[in-house]
Structure formats: C-alpha cells, structure tokens
Amino acid sequence: MNKPQTITPVFETPYERAGVITPGLPILPHGTERHPVPGGGSRAVPVYKGDEISVLDRDGLQPGELVFFTPDGTSDAGMLGARAAGPANGVISVLANGSRSGAKVAKALDSAGFDLGRAEAIRIFPDGSRPGDMETFHASCDGLLIVAAPGGMMHPGEQNPPTELILYIRRADPNAGKEDIGPPDPLADPLVDINIQPGEAKSYEVKKGQFIQILDVKGRECSDFQAFSLRALDKGLEREIDPTTTRSLMGNLYPAPGIFSKYWSSDQEPLVEIIQDTCGRHDTFGLACTARYYDDLGYPGHVNCSENMNTDLAQYGIRPRGGWPAINFFFNTMLDDTNAIGMNDPWSRPGDYVLLQALTDMICVSTACPCDVDPANGWNPTDIQVRTYGAGEDFSRSVGYRKSAEADLEETKKTGFHDCFARHTRDFVEYAGYWLPNQMTNHGALAEYWACREKAAIMDLSPLRKYEVTGPDAEKLMQYCVTRNVKKLAVGQLTYTAMCYEHGGMIDDGTLFRLGEENFRWIGGNDTSGLWLQEQGRKLGLNVWVRSSTDQLHNVAIQGPLSRDILREVLWTAPTNPTVDELGMFRFCVARLGDVAGIPVVLGRAGYSGELGYEVFCHPKHAVEVFDAIWKVGEPMGLTPFGLAALDMVRIEAGLIFAGSEFDDQTDPFEAGIGFTVPLKTKEDDFIGRAALEERKAHPHRKLVGLEVEGGIVASPGDCVRIGKAQVGEITSAMKSPILGKNIALARVSVTHSEPGTEIEIGQLDGLQKRLRARVVPYPHFDPTKERVKGNYEKELVPGE
DSSP states (O other): OOOOOOOOOSOEEEETTEEEEEEEEOOOOOEEEEEEOOTTTTEEEEEETTTTTEEEEESSSEEEEEEOOOTOOOBGGGTOOOOOOOOOOHHHHTTTTTTTTHHHHHHHHHHHOOOOOGOEEEEESSSSSTTTTEEEOOOSSSSEEEEEEOOOOOTTOOOOOOOOOEEEEEESSSTOOOOTOOOOOSSSOOOOEEEOTTTTTEEEEEEETEEEEESSSSSSEEEEEEEEEEHHHHHHHHOOOHHHHHHTTOOSSSSSSSOSSEEEBBOOEEEEEEEESOOOOOOOBBBBBOHHHHHHTTTTTOOOHHHHHHHHHHHGTOOOOOOOOOOETTOOOEEEETOOOOEOOOOOOTOOOOEEEEOOOOEEEEEEOOOOOGGGTTTTTEEEEEEEEEETOOOOOOEEEEEETTTTBBOEEEETTTTHHHTTSSEEEEEEEEEEEEEETOHHHHHHHHHHHSEEEEOOTTTTTEEEESSSTTTHHHHHHHHHHHOOOOTTTTEEEEEOOTTTEEEEEEEEEEEEEEEEEESSHHHHHHHHHHHHHHHTTSEEEEETTTTTTTEEEESSSSSHHHHHHHEETTTTTTOOTTTTTEEEEEEESSSSSSSSSEEEESSSSSSEEEEEEEEEHHHHHHHHHHHHOOOOEEEEEOOOHHHHHHHHHHTTOOOOTTTTTTTTTTTTTTTGGTTTTOOOSOTHHHHHHHHHHHEEEEEEEEEESSSOOOTTTTTTETTTTTEEEEEEEEEEETTTTTTEEEEEEEEESSSSOOEEEETTTTTTSSSEEEEEEOOOOSSSSSSTTTTTTGGOOOOOO
C-alpha cells in the first residue's frame, strides 16, 4: 500500500483542554464561520469587504457555483476577484428543485429584490476535483453571496451523487454584522420569544395545540420545565406534569436517561407531547436543583431552580415547593446497577432544542440552571431561549441524527417509500435517521412474518447507507478495507463481507457491489463504515473517491417464495442483462419498470429473511411508482407490507446477524458467526485487521451459537448464559419461532461450552434467582442448507405438519 499521509483539518479542530477532548464542540479560528451547502442545494450568506471566502469540496467531484450581489443588486464576479462564466444556471437549477435550502435562498433573494436571471456565475471545481480541494476568494465590497452544489437525480446504475460543499468565511472584522449575537433563527414566527439567563426562571401561557421550543443557546446547559393544566388551576387545583404517572403510562416504571413521547398529570390528563428532539439525552425526571442540594455540598444560599420557580409561579397562586419535579432538558443523568443517580456533562450542542406541543391550555415555567459546582452545565452556566409558535404551524416529527460526533445535525427523514407504507400503518419508529414502519395496522408482526415465509413481503430498507467508491484505486481501497477477496468479485456480482478495525473488532457488515473494473458500491448499516473508507483513502493517498449516495438510492426488499413470480411481471431487462428468472444468487443488474422506456432500477438478488428474495433500488422520486407497480402485481398474490418487528423474527430464525446484537467493535467476524467472510487462506493480500484476525482465529475465546430454550419464556438480549454460577456468555437475540414451534435464541458463549448438546442456563432477574434451561444447537435454526434462499421450496419442512 502507499505510505500513509498525515491529514490535518482545514479549519475545525476538536475542543480540548487539559487532555479532555470534546469532538462534538469543534473550534473554528476566531472570526471564521462554517456554512454547509447540501448536495443539490444552496446557501445565501452576507459578506463584507475584506472577507476571505473559501469553499471546500470534501468528497471530491462536486462542481460548485457562486453568485455575488452588491448592495445595489448588481451581480459582479469581479468583486470576488473572479471571472464570470456565464448565467447562473447551476444556482437557478437548485432553487427550482424544491429543496428546503433552495427555498431559503429564494426567500433571501426575493426580500432583497435581486434578479437571479441577470446574475453572473463563478464556477468552481468544474474538471473533477480531488477530495479536500478548496478554492478561495476575497470580497472587495459588501454583498450577498450565494453558493450552490448543483446536481440532479442519480440513475441507480450510475455513480454521480451530488455531495456537500463547505463554505468558510474568515471575517476581516470578526464582529461585522454580528452586533447582536443571539440564538439561531426561530423555526417560524414566534408568539413568545424569551431569553432566560442562568439563575432565572420565567413562566408563560400556552394554548392547546401551540408549540414550545426549549433551546440551548451555547450548549451544555440544563433547563427545567414544568407545565400546569390551566383548566385545573381555574378550579383551584395544581395539576402539573407528574413523574410517576408519566412513567407508569409510558410503560417505564424506573427512570432512565432519554425522553418520553408524552407527559401526563396525576389526573392522567395528557399535557405535552414531544415533536422534535435534537439532543437525545435528557434527565431521569428527578427534581430541579434545590437549596438543600447546595446546602449539603457546602454552598448555602446558592441560587437554585426550585426557588426560582417558586418565585415566578407565585403570581398564579401556585404553592411553593422545596424541590420541583421537572423535565430537566439536556441534563445528563444516569442510573448505576444499584439505581443510584449520577451525572455528567450534558450532550447538548449549541442550538440543540426540544420542541413540544401543548395538549391542553397550560401555564409553563422554564429555567436556565445556575449550577456551577458540578458537571450539570459543563461547569459553565449559559442562557436558554424559549419560543412558542401557533397551533397552525406544520412541524414534522424528528429525532436528531449525526453521522459522527463531529457531523452536522440532520432531522429524521422520510424515505421515498414512506407514504406507500403509511397507507398501511401509522406505527413508524426512528431508525438511523429515518422513519421506518414497525408493524402494519391490519396485519401485525405475526401475519407479516407468515406472509414472508409462505408468499411474499415487501419492506423498506432505504436507511441502509450507500457509498459510491470509484477511481483507479477503488479495488485497492476495498481490498484493504473489507475482509473478502475483492479481486475475485466480478462485474455484476455482489458479496456479503465484514469491515474491521486493526484490532479485529467489526465496524460494520454489508454488501459490496461491483459495477465496473474501477467502480464499487458499498451498502452498510451505518455511516461509520463509509466515513472509514473515506479516511483510509486519504491516509493511503489513493486515487479514489468515496461519496455518499444514500439520499439518491432508496430500496425495498421483496422476500418470500413468490418474490420471483411477482418481479417477473414487473421488471424488464435489456438483452445484455439477465432476466429476473436468470439472475443468480448474489448477482445484480440494471432493470426497468415494464419496458425499455420504464423507470430505471437496480435489481439485486439478496435479502435478510432466509427466503428467496430481491432488493430493488431506485431514486426516491421514483419510489412511489416503483412500489405501486410491484404492489399492483403482488397484492393479488398475497404480497404483504412488512415492518421491523417481523424482520427481526425472520432474521433470527435464519441466523442473520444485527449490529449491536451479534456484533460491535469488540466482536470479530468469527465471534459474530460470519467467519466465512474472512478467507485468510485464499486472500493473500493484507487488509485492515488481518493480523489480529489470524490471532483470534487461532486462539478463539467466544463463539456465536444457537440455543433451544425450554418452556415458553423468551430470553431477552443481554441475559447472562451460565454454567452453574459462572457466566459463560450472553444472549444476543431471542424469539419464539412460529414455523419451528420452538423457543430459540442466538448467544455468544465461551468456546469451552459451545459444542452442540451442551446444557446451559439463561439467567434472569439478577442472573441467579431465575434460570431458563437451554441447550446449544446448530444454527441457523431454520433452513440451514439455504434451500429456500435458492428457491428450492419442494424441500420445505414445517415441523408439526
């Protein structure tokens, strides 16, 4: 391999003090701003005379376009020291594509009265940029800068996804245009906009249906929140959010870090519902800080939230309390094994917020916690912003997602197939930054399971991460980063493989498609694997590009005995490609809906069900048409929509592993049960983790095994596996198998107790007071010879029939 290169950040560096590194709070040089420009999107930013403007193409091959307007509305490329390259077609195209970023830029132009049709374009990265390339300009006057990252729909058989550009502005005057530095812009026109300084509490009235935004302005700051039913107060009754009632009705009797979706009074009246949360980590629902807490620490008289709340709520006749139970947003508390409460620095970043909706008329109170004697506020209390919005606003439900600790926040997205599955269910759960169906309203997990085993099922797998790996060194990169022998992978073939760290622990498992001699597509479960590929390409100095195409390729899986029969009637392939009937296992091809003029898709023969199955990839704008075409043919044949609950059932029976269950970064592929993906004898080339895996294979400690469990109690993931009092392993997944009529589990156990027939016990309660008898059996439990995956259903065996 090429000699590794040292990579230094362009501007950002992780915050670090005295050996404590916090990558979630990147530090920019004083006076420098960072503005991400989404692929296929745009940004508008005011600039001032003397500002230095730099645009970074982080992933490479992404053209950019700049437009600069002077205050009088003239578009003049010369004011940035650049040469005009014609009309601003790139900016115009992204403003017309319906993106959110384009709408914001269009609004900025409209309010300024600037005519984009007469603008001069500055084109950057036009000839194939390298990852990390940057172009820099200097403003010779004040003006409005627009930066666009043009790009259209990616054909599923091509590899040209639009990717992000990063705009940096180094201000000549760090205070220019920032005389009034405050919180981020409101989500809509606010009804109330309150700034709460540390050591303050402020109350406000909210009507039913209105929204409340609690915003951490500078990050790492806690905010207590309490709400009272106004209807009850009018009757002389104090009915606030009650922790015990809330935990009981939400099915969680013990407090835990996180956040509930709904909060209730002791009368079981719902008061507020969570709509958006960008942080994901909040308190265990204890008390707001109290005078007694500070007294016992040796700080008598310290200002505290409970007394502040008492003072502010007195105007409503609400009696004071020594300590107020409250939702403490952003407070990072946790419980140990003995249920003792501890705390650490909050997870919240600058601008993180929680958005609630009032379910009745309420009096609310919020605080900015003054605690400066422990990590509750990162040792540095700062301000909280509270905003309320009208009931008519349309805020989508969202849970904040980040690709990495350093990455920008992303809202939970709907896949291209979301509306199709929404015809069948309202039960959606957040999965890796997307909403996915859990169970179908008129079916349920068991019916969906049987449809997959007996007929066919269709499921949304769009959140799988896709990365396009292209360039002369693409094969070299993949050969070095995955465990399979990529040199043996033919064009039109896909393979299942592992990706490991140097110590042998797994980063991810996934499938690798070979689209050409120098073209690959990696499909994994998380962004960590794609970012790892980018990092290795940079370190090794390879001539390769790794670009995310997740938002350009959404996919459904059609699984079950009738999957081939359904797709045969839906998809057309060119004479140079295999038909649906001809497509072999672990092969893929480009196909079209109906005929040669139909919507393009990529068809792969693979799945995650233990059945004959296929995956269909398309651009999300075509997803509804693709789904409807499959549904039209499949519904009369018994095709059933399929959710995550049923998917977990079929994959456990088939012995298919899942991240966080059967593997993590402490588990190697042999321990995860996929040692077949590590051909140490036939793959002679070095790859990441090889030396560690050779050692681990020679001296194994743990092994994934199947278990049959006596009785009707299903084991839980994490339950200990014991021989006598000694723990020898743990349950990774478990279920009651409908088709086998058995209670089964997957477990990772010591190799000394991994032989089939070994009698073990599964510990529950404290692991000792309750035991489930079980024995080790070969796995997969269902169809171990993979005859059903091959489509050989004449050998089907259903016990008990």
